[in-house]
Amino acid sequence: MNDNYLWDGTGEPDPEIQKLEELLGELRYQPQPLHIPADITVGRKRSFFLPMTIAAAIIMFAILSALWFQFSRKPNATTLQSRQDAPVTPTNVRQPESSPEQKTATVKDEPKEQKPRRQLNRNLLAINKPVKRHETLAPRLTPEELAKREEVLVALRLVSAKLNLAQRKTVGVPQTTSPNIIRNQHKIG
Amino acid sequence: MIETQATADMLLMTHPFSAPAEKAEPVEVALVRAVLEGERDRFARLYEMYAPMVHGVLLARVPRDEVDDLVQDIFLHALKKLDTLRDAAAFGPWIAMIARNRAMDFYRSSRTTVEVTEQMAVAKTPNRTAREVLDLIKQLPDAYRETLVLRFVEGMTGPEIASRTGLTPASVRVNLHRGTKLLRERMGVAEARS
Numbered sequence: 105m106n107d108n109y110l111w112d113g114t115g116e117p118d119p120e121i122q123k124l125e126e127l128l129g130e131l132r133y134q135p136q137p138l139h140i141p142a143d144i145t146v147g148r149k150r151s152f153f154l155p156m157t158i159a160a161a162i163i164m165f166a167i168l169s170a171l172w173f174q175f176s177r178k179p180n181a182t183t184l185q186s187r188q189d190a191p192v193t194p195t196n197v198r199q200p201e202s203s204p205e206q207k208t209a210t211v212k213d214e215p216k217e218q219k220p221r222r223q224l225n226r227n228l229l230a231i232n233k234p235v236k237r238h239e240t241l242a243p244r245l246t247p248e249e250l251a252k253r254e255e256v257l258v259a260l261r262l263v264s265a266k267l268n269l270a271q272r273k274t275v276g277v278p279q280t281t282s283p284n285i286i287r288n289q290h291k292i293g
Numbered sequence: 294m295i296e297t298q299a300t301a302d303m304l305l306m307t308h309p310f311s312a313p314a315e316k317a318e319p320v321e322v323a324l325v326r327a328v329l330e331g332e333r334d335r336f337a338r339l340y341e342m343y344a345p346m347v348h349g350v351l352l353a354r355v356p357r358d359e360v361d362d363l364v365q366d367i368f369l370h371a372l373k374k375l376d377t378l379r380d381a382a383a384f385g386p387w388i389a390m391i392a393r394n395r396a397m398d399f400y401r402s403s404r405t406t407v408e409v410t411e412q413m414a415v416a417k418t419p420n421r422t423a424r425e426v427l428d429l430i431k432q433l434p435d436a437y438r439e440t441l442v443l444r445f446v447e448g449m450t451g452p453e454i455a456s457r458t459g460l461t462p463a464s465v466r467v468n469l470h471r472g473t474k475l476l477r478e479r480m481g482v483a484e485a486r487s
Contacts, residue, residue: 111451128445133348138340
């Protein structure tokens with residue numbers, strides 16, 4: 105068998121293969137025009153699925169990260185933010201340093217401007233430190249009132265001592281000078 | 294001989310040295326690109342180039358009366374799905390695979406086939422018609438019959454079959470050799486030739 109002729113038609117022709125070629129050549133493809141219907145769409149389809157998916161993923165990521173950032177912040181941050189968002193008043197603005205005389209002058213001239221500053225500071229303290237302080241401040245007493253209070257306290261002590269003595273007499277307990285004396289002691293050894 | 298001559302030419306520098314030319318872009322690539330960009334008429338050129346190959350692939354599998362219609366259907370299907378072709382240079386193997394799948398679908402849908410028996414093949418005289426020889430080829434294994442039809446019916450050479458179908462030249466050569474030998478045995482004219 106001549107392989108070259110079978111392979112690419114070169115070399116010495118093989119009569120049997122030539123006979124097969126002639127015989128089967130009758131069935132060879134007869135060119136016919138291709139009828140392309142008009143409704144067939146040709147061309148690359150622009151798929152918007154992938155870009156839309158990417159855009160949706162980016163938007164979702166942005167929303168989720170914003171939510172996470174919002175809920176993961178400490179409560180102090182909100183108060184700080186609120187303080188930052190507070191309207192700027194002259195008390196918030198740092199005043200340039202001035203001499204004490206000028207300070208006193210400004211304080212005297214503008215006494216109403218001090219109130220909002222104190223109020224603001226109290227509010228901030230209350231927000232940042234919500235611990236309730238139960239402080240009962242003692243009323244300030246004059247020296248006369250203090251002397252009278254001392255007299256009352258001495259009288260109360262006397263009355264108390266007298267009542268204690270009377271109670272001991274009625275019960276029959278021996279009178280002692282000091283309540284810390286140890287009774288019924290025995291020598292050891 | 295050719296290698297010896299090429300080596301001698303290279304050593305003696307009988308030919309002026311020239312840099313290897315860049316591999317030209319296959320025609321199919323430009324045609325596919327043009328069709329995808331909207332030039333539908335360019336698909337007719339692809340049809341002209343590959344219709345014989347598709348015809349041969351189908352002829353090796355389905356009845357001859359059905360082949361022409363199937364060729365048209367396959368090319369229209371390819372035109373619709375051309376945007377799914379990733380490598381435009383592989384248009385030939387791609388459409389050959391479409392043709393093979395379509396032939397399988399044809400047999401799935403219509404089971405009424407007449408099987409050619411061995412006795413029918415041997416009983417005939419050596420003066421056979423083309424259809425009878427084609428029927429004998431269809432009895433051969435799948436790898437052989439497609440290659441033989443493309444070679445004997447469509448008149449393609451081995452390298453052409455390899456480039457159009459995407460098979461390796463070595464595979465085509467082996468298929469041609471063994472398929473022809475088997476066909477001769479089936480036709481009763483097999484001779485003990487090396």
